Amino acid sequence: MAETRPRVTRSTVPSSSMMPVNIPVHLALQQKIRPDLGDHSVFQREGRRRGVHAPALHRGLGRPHVHPPIQLEGIRYGVEHWRRNRNDCRCMGALFWQINDCWPVASWASIDCFGRWKALQYGAKRFFEPVLVSACEEGTKVELHITNETLVKIQGTLKWQLYHVDLGLIRQEKMICTVERLHSACIKVLDFTRELQQEEDYRRYYVAYSFVMEEKNIGGGTVIFKPAKHFEFRKPEIHCEKLDGTTYRIAAGQFCKFVEVSFQEDLLLSDNYFDLIPGVEKIVTTDRETREMPVIYSLYDSY
Numbered sequence: 001m002a003e004t005r006p007r008v009t010r011s012t013v014p015s016s017s018m019m020p021v022n023i024p025v026h027l028a029l030q031q032k033i034r035p036d037l038g039d040h041s042v043f044q045r046e047g048r049r050r051g052v053h054a055p056a057l058h059r060g061l062g063r064p065h066v067h068p069p070i071q072l073e074g075i076r077y078g079v080e081h082w083r084r085n086r087n088d089c090r091c092m093g094a095l096f097w098q099i100n101d102c103w104p105v106a107s108w109a110s111i112d113c114f115g116r117w118k119a120l121q122y123g124a125k126r127f128f129e130p131v132l133v134s135a136c137e138e139g140t141k142v143e144l145h146i147t148n149e150t151l152v153k154i155q156g157t158l159k160w161q162l163y164h165v166d167l168g169l170i171r172q173e174k175m176i177c178t179v180e181r182l183h184s185a186c187i188k189v190l191d192f193t194r195e196l197q198q199e200e201d202y203r204r205y206y207v208a209y210s211f212v213m214e215e216k217n218i219g220g221g222t223v224i225f226k227p228a229k230h231f232e233f234r235k236p237e238i239h240c241e242k243l244d245g246t247t248y249r250i251a252a253g254q255f256c257k258f259v260e261v262s263f264q265e266d267l268l269l270s271d272n273y274f275d276l277i278p279g280v281e282k283i284v285t286t287d288r289e290t291r292e293m294p295v296i297y298s299l300y301d302s303y
Contacts, residue, residue, distance in 0.1 A: 068119030156213035245289030
């Protein structure tokens with residue numbers, strides 16, 4: 001999935017050269033293809049087919065917002081798999097193509113030609129941490145793994161929670177675990193057969209997990225049991241509070257996936273394109289002071 005960003009396009013293509021989707025030639029073409037569907041038919045139909053609904057396309061989010069998370073998820077899924085399989089020298093690591101662009105282009109790069117981080121680069125910062133907590137889901141089961149690439153044995157607290165989008169927290173567990181140096185371990189296998197009985201349950205339950213060492217959150221993530229375009233996300237209420245010139249506190253009342261914190265200025269953030277669960281705050285810092293308040297999107301805004 002080659003990925004580009006509207007900001008790169010605006011930086012390199014004059015506005016006079018940009019072509020709107022509702023010009024006469026486009027409308028004539030789609031009327032010729034399917035005259036029974038109306039003026040917006042082709043774009044709306046294509047958006048729905050790809051899991052992006054028409055309102056998002058009109059808001060300017062839609063596919064431009066969805067492309068970065070798709071790229072991030074594809075690489076993350078592979079890297080975490082290979083890192084889980086590092087024992088007995090089966091796999092000693094993973095690399096991805098590519099780091100940076102040398103010109104404005106839709107590409108696999110994780111950093112654009114202006115040096116701005118895309119979603120993949122923020123994700124790589126997380127999934128290439130020396131100590132990685134990851135999940136492997138299949139059917140109603142979820143395996144929680146910890147991969148330790150350091151030269152010392154580690155010990156910490158692994159926590160998982162099962163949520164329902166409407167009912168909130170269903171159950172949770174904490175456990176102390178130890179992982180040997182240069183080793184990957186499956187810490188827990190969870191089976192949610194009891195909760196996932198109907199088709200609609202797969203679209204409403206999700207799992208959150210995290211690993212803490214010496215009171216520091218090392219990492220975490222979420223698991224959904226259906227493709228994101230089929231999950232029944234609720235409209236999020238995302239709150240952002242500016243604590244000082246470089247620090248922002250972000251929280252949400254609903255489960256949010258791929259939260260994008262966007263500034264007009266070119267700022268490097270401590271994290272971006274992350275998930276939020278109810279009751280858990282996220283602190284995001286910028287590399288320099290700004291008076292600006294960010295615009296915040298999530299996957300819900302692509303619907």
